[in-house]
Amino acid sequence: MIPSPLLRWPGAVPGEGEAVGVAAFYTNPYVEQRELEAGCGFVDLSHWQVLRGEPGAWPSDCPGVHNELPGAHREYLDASHAREVLECDAAGRILSALLHCPGSGADIFLSPPGGPDCGMSPANYIAIGTTTQGAARLRATMHGQPGLSATFWEDWWPGSDRVILLVKDIEMLARAGQAAGMSPVGLFAWTAHRVAARRPDPFRAARARAHLADIYGPGVAGIRESGEARARGSREIGTCESGESGTSQLGEAGRKSLACLYLEGPDEADLPEAGTPVLAERSDEAVVGFVTSAARHWEEGPLALALIREPTALGAVRVAEFRCGVEPIPLPAHAPVAVTIRESGEKSVVSRD
Incomplete structure (x- = not known):
């Protein structure tokens, strides 16, 4: 992948793994989290795939999708309302995921590095993450300029205000952001903002076959x-x-339920990676689930999202070096x-x- 121009921004620290080519953070991840939450930050997601489908054809662009939806239920699934497109096996395990952005000229789909492209063609856009407030600032600043698309993905999850905008020129976006009193923030802030909103990641769910x-x-x-x-x-x-x-x-x-874990442990301990087992705090330390995401939040401290059995009855659990309080997450x-x-x-x- 070609590195993002925003990696030349002062203090930029490159990401690793699937985040190669964009910044993990720029100066201080905790400061950047506060900037993002205040609507003053935007996140470089140029390592994501932006894909184009034919207008009105959604979701038949994707092989294997059977677009014969009962009319009574079409309101949740047609191209103007859908926000996530998931492929599952017959047992209900998620195999792959795309984010769908309804657009005026074509349907646009977003996928992280290594995700499915379903035979669609690349769209000439770069993905930028921000919040509802940040998106309003950027749109106001770039009003009338050709570099910002009207196509966007807006998170529907209760408590989440994440928005993904599509731009033609990321450096133009950065200059517009500066003019609006905004600055780029890294992927650490983007992940922490999602985890603090108790928002599961469909891409991680697919990798875990949740x-x-x-x-x-x-x-x-x-x-x-x-x-x-x-x-x-x-x-x-x-x-x-x-x-x-x-x-x-x-x-x-009802195999497992989504829960937020408050991680209590050594300050220097590494956060648990996705797939780390969650153990009941009993003598047998039975495995009751696994971690899907983890982040250090500026206000709530180390947090993890996990899928575990009977979270309301477990009390405390253990994850790697951490003892964890359990907060069940109500689902929409x-x-x-x-x-x-x-x-x-x-x-x-x-x-x-």
Whole structure:
């Protein structure tokens, strides 16, 4: 990947792994978190893929998507409302994820490095992360300029105000941001802001093969099978309420629940990586789940999001060198996501590190 021009910004510290080419932070990650939360920061996401689909064709751009949605449920899944496009196996495990940005000229999809492209063509945009307040400042500053697209992704998760804007020229965006009293902040701040909002990452969920209902709750899309769909060997997708008859609810067995962990341990201890086991604080230290994300927040301290069994009954748990308090995360009543089911035997497109 070609390094971002913002890596030449004073104090920029390059990211590693899938974050190669953009800044992990610039000066002080805690200061940058406060700037982002105050609407004074923007995050370079130029290492993400920005992909273009044909206007009105969504989601049939993606191989294996069966675009025969029951009319009563189309309000949650059509191109003007959908925010996440997920591919699952028949057991409800998330295999891959895209973010969908409804646009006036074409449907735009966002994917992190190594994610699926579904055969779509690259779009001539760069992704920039900010907050609702920061997006309003940038739009006001760049009003009338050709470098900022009207296409954007706005987080629908309760408590999250993240927005991803698309720009043609990231240096033009940086200059406009400076004029609006804003500055670039690193990926550390972006991750900490998400974790503090108790917002699960669909891309990490795909890598962990997390179950759909565990991440998105009872209002998540379920499977509806019709005679015609069975004859084609495909499944139609619609939204459903928890307990609705005639619907096979993905992940209804309630394997795990989303929880926030307050990490208490040595200041010098490394944060747990995704996939680190969560252990019950008992003599047998049974594995009750795994970490999906972790960050050091400027106000709340070290935090982790995890999928664990029966979080309300566990009390404290242990993760690596940390003893952790457990806070169950209420899941949304409705989740504006679109789901395709990859039948066994079909080739899957999977997010990779």
